Each structure stands twice: as structure tokens, then as C-alpha cells.
Amino acid sequence: IRSIRLAEHAFYEDVLIEASPTEARNERWEAVQTKIHSDNPSDWRQAILDADVMLDEMVKAMGYSGESLGERLKAIEPSDFETLDAAWEAHKIRNQIAHEGAGYTLDHRRARTAIDLYRQVFEEFFYI
Secondary structure (H helix, E strand, C coil), rough: CHHHHHHHHHHHHHHHHHCCCCHHHHHHHHHHHHHCCCCCCCHHHHHHHHHHHHHHHHHHHHCCCCCCHHHHHCCCCCCHCCHHHHHHHHHHHHHHHEEEEEEECHHHHHHHHHHHHHHHHHHCCCCC
16 A cells, blocks of 8 residues: 555655646745835735735645635635635735725734634645
8 A cells, every 4th residue: 555655645646746836836935935024014014915925826726715804705615724814814804905006004913813814714724
């Protein structure tokens, strides 16, 4: 059984590497990290917006459907997604930024919290 599993792993590892642009995701995540560590509040906002786009792409790739990320998150069973609450909390912060614009006061602590929530979700599914 062990030799079969090793052979399967070797075979599917090549397939997964070709099908999954891990480096591109990690580069995008590194860009998010650079923005969140900036001294510029507009960079913090952009970091959250970028991380939310990554979350949306991940959820779509997992096969959840809906018109928006919010609808896709509603379609997820909590038992299938341990960090679902974290995803919702981060997405709510993104919505406040997107809908209230400059009227939404975002301090660096709240921005870092949002990025940490995204990180938890991405790490659960080995997305970053």
C-alpha cells in the first residue's frame, strides 16, 4: 500500500504543480504583506481589497457558486470550512472599505487584523 501511495503521490504531484499556480498566489500574498506593512493607509485598504479578491478566487476554485463572494460564502457549510467566520469577518471589513470609501476610518491595527483573518483562511486550504 505504501509503494502505491508513493507512486500516486509522485504522479499527482506533477499534475498539481502544473494545475496550481502556487508561486503566483504567493507573489500576490507577498504584495499584500508589503502593503499592510506600509505607513500609508491607502496601502492598507488596497491590501484588504487584494486579499478579498484572492479569497473570492479560492472560493470559486473550490466550486462554490453565487453572484458575489458574499453569496458564495453563504453557500458554504460551516463543517466544510473551519475558518468560515474569519472569512466573513475579513469580507465585512472589505465591504466597509468598498462601500464607505474614504468615510470609513481604518486604523493600522484593524487592517492587520483583517489581513490576519485572510491568512488564517488561506492557510487552512494551503492557498498560500
